[in-house]
Amino acid sequence: MSEHIQEHEHIVSKKLYFGIFTALIVLLFVTVGVAYIPMGHLGIYVAMTIAIVKAVLVILYFMHVRYSSRLIWVVAGAGFVWLIILFGLAAPDYASREWLKVQGYEQLVGR
Amino acid sequence: MSDTHSMVAHQFDDALQQKEASTVGMWVFLVTEIMFFGGLLLAYFIYRTSYPHEFLIASHELNVTIGTINTCVLLTSSLTMALAVHAAQMGNRKGQVILLVVTMILGATFLVVKGFEYAEKFEHHLVPGSSFHFHSEATLQNPGAPEIFFSLYFALTGLHAFHMIIGLGLMTWLLVKAKRGRFSPQYYNPVEVGGLYWHFVDIVWIFLFPLLYLIDRSMLV
Amino acid sequence: MDSTQNVERQSPVDIITDTVREHYLNARYGLKSWLFTVDHKRIAILYLITITLFFFVGGFFATMIRLELATPEGDVVSAETYNKLFTMHGIVMVFFFLIPSIPAVLGNFLVPIMIGARDMAFPKINLLSWYVFVVGGIISFIAIVMGGVDTGWTFYTPYSTVYSNSYVVLTGIGIFITGFSSILTGLNFIVTIHKMRAPGLTWYRLPLFIWSNYATSIIMILGTPVIAITVLLLALERGLGLGIFNPALGGDPVLFQHLFWFYSHPAVYIMILPSMGVISEVVTCFSRRRIFGYKFVAYASLGIAVIGFLVWGHHMFVSGQSAYAGMIFSFLSFVVAIPSAVKVFNWTTTMYKGSISYQTPMLYAMGFIGLFVIGGMTGLFLATLGLNVHVHDTYFVVAHFHYIMVGGAVMGYLAGMHFWWPKMTGRNYPEGWGRFSALMVFVGFNLTFFPQFLVGYLGMPRRYHVYPPEFQVLNVMSSAGASILAVGYLIPLIYLIWSLRYGTRATANPYNATGLEWQTSSPPPVENFYETPIVTEEPYQYSPIEAEKEYALRQKEEINV
Numbered sequence: 001m002s003e004h005i006q007e008h009e010h011i012v013s014k015k016l017y018f019g020i021f022t023a024l025i026v027l028l029f030v031t032v033g034v035a036y037i038p039m040g041h042l043g044i045y046v047a048m049t050i051a052i053v054k055a056v057l058v059i060l061y062f063m064h065v066r067y068s069s070r071l072i073w074v075v076a077g078a079g080f081v082w083l084i085i086l087f088g089l090a091a092p093d094y095a096s097r098e099w100l101k102v103q104g105y106e107q108l109v110g111r
Numbered sequence: 112m113s114d115t116h117s118m119v120a121h122q123f124d125d126a127l128q129q130k131e132a133s134t135v136g137m138w139v140f141l142v143t144e145i146m147f148f149g150g151l152l153l154a155y156f157i158y159r160t161s162y163p164h165e166f167l168i169a170s171h172e173l174n175v176t177i178g179t180i181n182t183c184v185l186l187t188s189s190l191t192m193a194l195a196v197h198a199a200q201m202g203n204r205k206g207q208v209i210l211l212v213v214t215m216i217l218g219a220t221f222l223v224v225k226g227f228e229y230a231e232k233f234e235h236h237l238v239p240g241s242s243f244h245f246h247s248e249a250t251l252q253n254p255g256a257p258e259i260f261f262s263l264y265f266a267l268t269g270l271h272a273f274h275m276i277i278g279l280g281l282m283t284w285l286l287v288k289a290k291r292g293r294f295s296p297q298y299y300n301p302v303e304v305g306g307l308y309w310h311f312v313d314i315v316w317i318f319l320f321p322l323l324y325l326i327d328r329s330m331l332v
Numbered sequence: 333m334d335s336t337q338n339v340e341r342q343s344p345v346d347i348i349t350d351t352v353r354e355h356y357l358n359a360r361y362g363l364k365s366w367l368f369t370v371d372h373k374r375i376a377i378l379y380l381i382t383i384t385l386f387f388f389v390g391g392f393f394a395t396m397i398r399l400e401l402a403t404p405e406g407d408v409v410s411a412e413t414y415n416k417l418f419t420m421h422g423i424v425m426v427f428f429f430l431i432p433s434i435p436a437v438l439g440n441f442l443v444p445i446m447i448g449a450r451d452m453a454f455p456k457i458n459l460l461s462w463y464v465f466v467v468g469g470i471i472s473f474i475a476i477v478m479g480g481v482d483t484g485w486t487f488y489t490p491y492s493t494v495y496s497n498s499y500v501v502l503t504g505i506g507i508f509i510t511g512f513s514s515i516l517t518g519l520n521f522i523v524t525i526h527k528m529r530a531p532g533l534t535w536y537r538l539p540l541f542i543w544s545n546y547a548t549s550i551i552m553i554l555g556t557p558v559i560a561i562t563v564l565l566l567a568l569e570r571g572l573g574l575g576i577f578n579p580a581l582g583g584d585p586v587l588f589q590h591l592f593w594f595y596s597h598p599a600v601y602i603m604i605l606p607s608m609g610v611i612s613e614v615v616t617c618f619s620r621r622r623i624f625g626y627k628f629v630a631y632a633s634l635g636i637a638v639i640g641f642l643v644w645g646h647h648m649f650v651s652g653q654s655a656y657a658g659m660i661f662s663f664l665s666f667v668v669a670i671p672s673a674v675k676v677f678n679w680t681t682t683m684y685k686g687s688i689s690y691q692t693p694m695l696y697a698m699g700f701i702g703l704f705v706i707g708g709m710t711g712l713f714l715a716t717l718g719l720n721v722h723v724h725d726t727y728f729v730v731a732h733f734h735y736i737m738v739g740g741a742v743m744g745y746l747a748g749m750h751f752w753w754p755k756m757t758g759r760n761y762p763e764g765w766g767r768f769s770a771l772m773v774f775v776g777f778n779l780t781f782f783p784q785f786l787v788g789y790l791g792m793p794r795r796y797h798v799y800p801p802e803f804q805v806l807n808v809m810s811s812a813g814a815s816i817l818a819v820g821y822l823i824p825l826i827y828l829i830w831s832l833r834y835g836t837r838a839t840a841n842p843y844n845a846t847g848l849e850w851q852t853s854s855p856p857p858v859e860n861f862y863e864t865p866i867v868t869e870e871p872y873q874y875s876p877i878e879a880e881k882e883y884a885l886r887q888k889e890e891i892n893v
Binding site for chain 3: 122131132140142143151153157158161162240241254255256262266
Binding site: 011012014017018020021024025028029031032035036037038039040043044047048050051054055058059061062063064068069071072075076078079080082083086087090091094 | 161321
């Protein structure tokens with residue numbers, strides 16, 4: 001057989017599930033609450049940070065990745081790395097579009 | 112105890128290989144789903160950065176209370192799904208069935224609430240297309256932006272809802288099998304794998320909710 | 333059964349008898365046994381039939397294009413029709429021939445056998461992938477028959493979403509569905525290769541064909557969903573009049589291009605990587621040498637897959653993308669050439685001082701190496717920002733990608749089809765005709781596409797059905813070459829089908845090659861092997877037979893002493 005990593009048949013306790021669930025609900029209310037605090041541009045970063053924490057909790061415990069093989073870690077991780085590649089290389093285009101303006105740019109764009 | 116040998120498909124050497132293969136297979140599939148939503152999210156991020164004001168006021172058309180309730184519903188369904196897998200691992204047939212049913216009810220609730228939200232949008236002419244009309248369009252620097260927001264809103268939440276419907280289909284299949292006592296501590300991986308899918312759909316919503324509903328609610332519009 | 337013995341590789345099932353032995357082709361008969369099969373080998377054959385049909389559909393469009401371009405005037409078809417011709421040539425060839433070709437045919441057939449497994453991890457999903465492919469293909473074919481698409485295979489907005497009067501949405505639906513076929517195939521390969529290798533078959537003992545298909549599968553999984561969502565958005569935008577990609581409504585057409593090329597560039601690596609895998613197998617066998625730098629080739633495959641995702645902006649240098657982003661993409665495009673070059677060096681070094689025989693597969697493989705180098709180098713020209721401005725949207729680009737996709741990928745496909753034909757069908761094709769066709773393809777190909785480099789550099793735009801008269805000579809050469817190329821492709825179609833009935837019966841290992849697929853009969857039994865193989869040696873154990881024998885004798889003496 002190919003490398004059968006003995007996944008220890010770790011059965012997560014119901015208590016842990018309820019604990020994670022509580023944390024998720026708490027974080028949900030934090031996210032909503034924070035949205036009502038004025039913080040300008042920071043808002044999206046805070047919201048995404050909280051969302052990432054929630055997602056990580058679901059992935060590690062509800063989806064059992066914490067107790068899974070390295071292959072699963074790599075597969076799960078790859079998805080997020082590739083999202084970062086998509087964002088990371090498309091964003092510089094939008095960020096730097098206006099750095100190099102052609103003569104008559106303002107007229108063209110109508111400002 | 113159930114005859115595990117008959118549960119092993121012919122291409123596999125043993126039950127463990129089958130279990131590992133199906134889990135890896137589902138994860139690989141979930142990666143494709145991450146990239147599928149990822150394309151839409153890129154569009155969202157680009158336009159939110161380009162049209163922050165318009166996205167803000169468009170987002171305020173969404174109801175935070177309903178969105179929060181729906182998010183709670185979905186998070187709870189993830190809990191019950193995880194508990195359903197647990198029940199299967201423990202060989203608790205009644206528990207599996209009850210928890211799967213509860214998960215499905217919660218999922219259906221989410222979809223019904225979404226349906227009401229969509230109906231309301233339709234009434235307010237916020238569905239993109241020929242009937243779209245945003246109230247303060249004329250005063251905006253980028254009058255096309257609210258329709259872009261709602262295009263992405265419907266695309267993202269619509270795609271999410273579609274995945275939930277498929278999830279309900281998966282749950283139905285699992286429920287039928289669970290009722291027949293198909294799952295046991297020796298053979299519960301289909302429930303686990305169904306759970307992975309369900310949790311993933313939940314995670315998508317965990318991101319969609321703040322992105323779409325919670326754009327700077329401190330500003331009164 | 334211990335595999336990979338060096339000397340006189342003959343398996344117990346090597347004996348050709350007149351009594352019919354049971355194998356995967358004759359185990360069951362009837363249409364239902366094929367349409368409901370879950371045997372990866374039969375699914376490979378189903379794919380083979382389907383993609384061959386699409387190849388000739390795409391070839392028909394190519395023929396019409398070259399017919400029109402033989403003269404500078406637009407005298408064969410109208411401009412609108414011409415737009416449809418090149419669009420559909422691209423769509424059919426890319427989505428319905430090249431992307432599935434090697435993975436779905438050779439990969440499906442060989443991957444389980446090469447790793448010593450009975451079948452793929454998910455045989456039913458394998459069959460599903462074929463049905464999905466057929467449904468997507470039929471829908472796209474209907475769109476073609478109803479009048480086709482004229483947007484270019486790249487579907488750029490806002491032309492495709494607002495102004496085109498052709499069957500954009502229908503074609504998009506076809507492509508969307510077919511994309512799932514790719515995803516399912518890639519998923520199956522990844523899980524199978526990770527989880528179903530035979531005892532002793534560690535990663536570094538895998539044939540490089542497996543590494544290539546594994547890398548290809550990674551691309552399929554990570555890239556295809558993005559084209560799916562892009563096509564979906566395209567359809568929604570066109571159907572509902574949305575403005576996501578429409579500048580008049582606040583949208584950005586370049587965003588469409590970002591999303592489109594995020595997949596479509598890695599897609600070209602989906603097309604070339606499996607071909608490279610074939611070349612590794614063929615070059616080693618017909619040089620009688622182990623591959624030079626096995627790990628380099630293996631990791632280069634992964635490198636191409638990963639870095640291939642970082643370069644998509646090089647299709648958009650003149651589209652309105654920022655020049656700074658252009659610089660980043662240009663640099664990364666140079667980087668991606670490195671692993672490809674590594675492979676070329678490794679193949680040529682493998683051949684150095686080898687014992688080379690010029691069988692048909694080897695002719696195609698050698699053609700691949702030369703033509704891929706030209707295609708790859710011209711890719712670097714295109715990656716150079718300043719030069720790109722001059723040659724973008726000219727025939728220089730067309731020539732570049734045809735060198736890679738036809739001179740590279742298709743020739744690799746043909747090399748593989750010929751190499752493994754005896755294994756798949758149990759029949760030998762006529763070697764003389766094989767070599768003749770390979771040479772014809774090589775000559776026809778170069779005559780078709782080399783002039784296009786010249787004419788493109790001189791300024792002839794692509795996707796135009798008319799051109800200035802001074803370009804006619806080169807265009808006529810190109811069209812003449814195309815007719816030779818067409819014949820070169822038709823001949824194998826004929827003799828391969830002919831061989832199914834009249835070809836000599838093949839032995840298990842006609843080339844005395846290494847690899848598990850040659851340790852089982854030709855054609856293989858339904859479950860691939862009579863006993864699960866156990867692998868104890870590195871791959872490509874080709875050495876001069878005498879040296880091996882001597883070594884074995886010395887080993888025996890040492891043990892006896």
